[in-house]
Amino acid sequence: METKKIFLWEVLVVSAVLFFACDKEEEIVTAAFTANSTEIETGETVSFSNESINAGYYQWDFGDGVYSFDEEPEHEYTSAGTYSVKLVAIGNDGSDSASVSINVEAGYDITIMEGEGIENIDIYDTWAEIQSVYSSTDTVHYIYDDYLEDYGFYYYIIYFYNEGIEFDFLTESSTLSNSDPVYYIWVLEPFEGATQKGISIGSDMDNVVALYGEPESTDEDSDYTAYWYDTQGIDFYSYGSGEVDVICVYEAYETSSLTEKSGNIGDRIRKSGYLFVREK
Numbered sequence: 001m002e003t004k005k006i007f008l009w010e011v012l013v014v015s016a017v018l019f020f021a022c023d024k025e026e027e028i029v030t031a032a033f034t035a036n037s038t039e040i041e042t043g044e045t046v047s048f049s050n051e052s053i054n055a056g057y058y059q060w061d062f063g064d065g066v067y068s069f070d071e072e073p074e075h076e077y078t079s080a081g082t083y084s085v086k087l088v089a090i091g092n093d094g095s096d097s098a099s100v101s102i103n104v105e106a107g108y109d110i111t112i113m114e115g116e117g118i119e120n121i122d123i124y125d126t127w128a129e130i131q132s133v134y135s136s137t138d139t140v141h142y143i144y145d146d147y148l149e150d151y152g153f154y155y156y157i158i159y160f161y162n163e164g165i166e167f168d169f170l171t172e173s174s175t176l177s178n179s180d181p182v183y184y185i186w187v188l189e190p191f192e193g194a195t196q197k198g199i200s201i202g203s204d205m206d207n208v209v210a211l212y213g214e215p216e217s218t219d220e221d222s223d224y225t226a227y228w229y230d231t232q233g234i235d236f237y238s239y240g241s242g243e244v245d246v247i248c249v250y251e252a253y254e255t256s257s258l259t260e261k262s263g264n265i266g267d268r269i270r271k272s273g274y275l276f277v278r279e280k
Helices: 001-024 127-131 147-149 205-212 263-279
Strands: 032-034 039-041 045-050 057-061 074-076 081-091 094-105 109-115 139-144 154-162 165-171 182-187 217-222 225-229 234-238 246-249
Touching: 032 094, 045 081, 109 246, 127 165, 147 154, 154 263, 165 263, 182 263, 205 225, 205 234, 217 263, 225 263, 234 263, 246 263
Parallel strands: 039 094
Antiparallel strands: 032 045, 045 074, 057 081, 081 094, 139 154, 154 165, 165 182, 182 246, 217 225, 225 234, 234 246
């Protein structure tokens, strides 16, 4: 009789264990979210609604180098482009991820392309191509002949002052030919439009750093400051007001085939070009 009681107790214990084991199901984590809009303009804020299941910890990647750990964050995009927003939802029994694409249109006219040129004119377009776009006579011509002795070429500048555009050429002749390509393009007042990241003439220099990161190199004088982004092919200059007064576009140094652009000669060209447009 005692043996039978032990057997019944064992059966009851095993049954209870099996019951509770079956009763505790795995809490599968499912990541899910929606955005209040997937088509926006720069400067607008996107709100995200978290619809994840069985999660208590969240990691957001907005696709533009910014992250968040909030449950339902908001985010402002400052540059045009298509961004993949990814959410990783984490729970006690695992994790899951979900993503949504956000298309951001520029809320401004992009007329300055980093490392490429400006609207209608690209780096390495010829003087003939430039004249087909800008045919007005409101120009100033200047040539730095001291570059010939030091580096073997003339530094030729043509400034369209009514448009606020300067084109710089490196030539073997003191006379500019139709086939000579432009190496540097400068814009200043009254030029209108903005870079792909939204910087234009008159923008705060602090905004340049916020959008482009810390300058790769800087140049400062008593009355001007320059932020140089060689690998992006763009520079920003201020007369000392704290605002962008001049923007220079050129082919990014890391991909340039023009050996004269590297090192001190590149720095000297950019400084000469800036001082020229500033004086004009």
